[in-house]
Amino acid sequence: MIGYALGSATHRLALTLALVLGAAPAFAGEVVLIPNRVIYPGETIGLTALKEVTLAPGRRKPDGMITIATELDGKVAKRTLLPGRYIPANSVREAWLVEQGATVQVFFTAGVLTISASAVSLQPGSAGDLIKVRNVDSGKILSGTVMADGSIQVSAT
Numbered sequence: 001m002i003g004y005a006l007g008s009a010t011h012r013l014a015l016t017l018a019l020v021l022g023a024a025p026a027f028a029g030e031v032v033l034i035p036n037r038v039i040y041p042g043e044t045i046g047l048t049a050l051k052e053v054t055l056a057p058g059r060r061k062p063d064g065m066i067t068i069a070t071e072l073d074g075k076v077a078k079r080t081l082l083p084g085r086y087i088p089a090n091s092v093r094e095a096w097l098v099e100q101g102a103t104v105q106v107f108f109t110a111g112v113l114t115i116s117a118s119a120v121s122l123q124p125g126s127a128g129d130l131i132k133v134r135n136v137d138s139g140k141i142l143s144g145t146v147m148a149d150g151s152i153q154v155s156a157t
Contacts, residue, residue, distance in 0.1 A: 030055045032067035032086065039081040044095060045072050064089050094126035097150045105151045106133055106144060119152065 036051040047069060061067055065086040075092040098104055098121045108115045119133035125146040133152055134141050144154035 030059070030061060030067075032061050032065075033069060033072060034085060035081045035083050035087065037083055039077045041077050041079050043077050045075050045077060045081075045092065047073055062086060066092065096124040096126055097148070098125050098131065098146050098152070100124045103136070104133060106135070106142065106154055107151055108154050108156070110156065121152075 031052050031054050033050045034053055035049055037049055039045060039049055050069065050072060055061065066072055066089050067086070072087065072092065074095060076095050077091065078093050079091050081087055081091060100121055100123055102121050104119055104121050106117050106119045118136045119142065120136060121131060121133050122141065123131040125131040127146055127148045129146045130143055131146060131152070132141055132143050142152075142154050144152035147153050
């Protein structure tokens with residue numbers, strides 16, 4: 001009984017010191033984001049579709065799950081995300097800058113020479129993705145990188 005009383009007093013002292021020294025997060029539960037409604041494939045994820053939940057003390061989020069708002073806001077669901085469940089990192093993707101079948105500008109640059117042409121995208125893609133496009137004039141299929149402005153940069157191979 002005396003050991004329990006001392007242990008309890010020691011625990012209270014440690015908690016008080018932690019609060020005074022600003023170490024409270026070590027005792028607090030981890031905050032994670034989960035959907036508050038069903039999010040369907042192809043739907044853009046907004047912050048209104050998510051809610052913050054504090055995990056019970058001693059519980060940790062599983063590896064490979066996204067729990068930070070900035071990592072989810074504006075992303076697109078690749079599969080159905082259910083309310084109250086963690087969001088796996090492989091179940092979301094960047095929004096497409098270029099949709100399949102859209103007309104895009106293709107640029108080839110070599111030194112001071114720049115050649116541009118119109119093309120139709122054969123694949124969707126976000127910034128940095130390598131996609132295939134078909135030149136509208138020649139019908140040739142080219143591979144290029146999607147740029148931040150939605151144009152396609154091709155290079156000589």
